[in-house]
Amino acid sequence: MIEIDGSAGEGGGQIVRSSLALALVTGQAIHIRNIRGNRPKPGLRQQHLTALKAATEIGAADVSGADVGSSQLTFQPRGIHAGEYHFRIGTAGSTTLVLQSILPALCLAEQTSTIRLEGGTHNAWAPPFEFLTHVYLPLLNRMGPTVSLDLQRHGFHPAGGGEFIARIQPCRTFRGLNLTDRGKLLQRQVIAKVSRLPLHVAERECQTFQRLAKWQGDCSVIEEVDSAGPGNIVLAWLKYQHLSELFSKPGQRGLKAEHVAKAVCRQVQDYENADAPVGPYLADQLLLPLAIAAHHGQPSQFRTVALTRHSTTHIDILQRFLQVSIEVEASEENNVLVRLARKD
Numbered sequence: 001m002i003e004i005d006g007s008a009g010e011g012g013g014q015i016v017r018s019s020l021a022l023a024l025v026t027g028q029a030i031h032i033r034n035i036r037g038n039r040p041k042p043g044l045r046q047q048h049l050t051a052l053k054a055a056t057e058i059g060a061a062d063v064s065g066a067d068v069g070s071s072q073l074t075f076q077p078r079g080i081h082a083g084e085y086h087f088r089i090g091t092a093g094s095t096t097l098v099l100q101s102i103l104p105a106l107c108l109a110e111q112t113s114t115i116r117l118e119g120g121t122h123n124a125w126a127p128p129f130e131f132l133t134h135v136y137l138p139l140l141n142r143m144g145p146t147v148s149l150d151l152q153r154h155g156f157h158p159a160g161g162g163e164f165i166a167r168i169q170p171c172r173t174f175r176g177l178n179l180t181d182r183g184k185l186l187q188r189q190v191i192a193k194v195s196r197l198p199l200h201v202a203e204r205e206c207q208t209f210q211r212l213a214k215w216q217g218d219c220s221v222i223e224e225v226d227s228a229g230p231g232n233i234v235l236a237w238l239k240y241q242h243l244s245e246l247f248s249k250p251g252q253r254g255l256k257a258e259h260v261a262k263a264v265c266r267q268v269q270d271y272e273n274a275d276a277p278v279g280p281y282l283a284d285q286l287l288l289p290l291a292i293a294a295h296h297g298q299p300s301q302f303r304t305v306a307l308t309r310h311s312t313t314h315i316d317i318l319q320r321f322l323q324v325s326i327e328v329e330a331s332e333e334n335n336v337l338v339r340l341a342r343k344d
Contacts (some may be wrong), residue, residue: 007037009313012015047093089119092160121162156231183241
């Protein structure tokens, strides 16, 4: 059984999600203590509990500690069971983060799967639905599986009520990736979505973003969407020859539309100035499938900005489960080259 300290490194929910995903893929039992030990409200929250329950069903696992507030858990998977599943968070917790815990295993299962997830789809501190569809899944699908998502309804904080369906055609093993340059810029858009709010909120966000980012031409998209409660998000999507990136910020009560747009613009400018193809959030998302690929003899490398604490913590967890070497080398100014290969 692998022992994991949930307060190590960034000490948040990612340790739980990544450990569950790796336990499913490798078949190894885990014991996590001090769950979310670095958070103001430690222990399992409803979102993490849903991820645990999803992993339990898919892995036909024996589990203890599956309670809100629990500071430790044990998880013993018994295979990967593809099929049709439906998971409800019951709050506005992030559905995209729940998917993280089960997607790698289902991509390596023997049969196809369909997953219906309900909860938040556009949350702060979590990848929004469009990040998966525009950025992450095109790269994951390049590694072997075929994963598609269908958004049924947007879910914003605090009402939640969002829903999407994931369809997963698995592969035998993941292939590696080489992402060292972006290639030519092909398309870019700033998208402002509003639900049950005045349309001028989205209009002001797009106008502010285009003015600050100095993006030329008609690249603004304004969408009125359906959700259980009021909500707003600004998304900036950049499509390059070799990959796409997306940066976002949800609106919140008391925060002016212009400030939301400025926050997204700063993220975009930091990315463009760094000249690294893989942004900080995508780097964190890619580490797990690329490490699985490397474990099976498929090396990878990618160039990114300085790794976040999330990513360095993630690397520590990956090396607990997999025979993989992950080297981080200084590249150009403020850039690093991450190499993943099997460690014999």
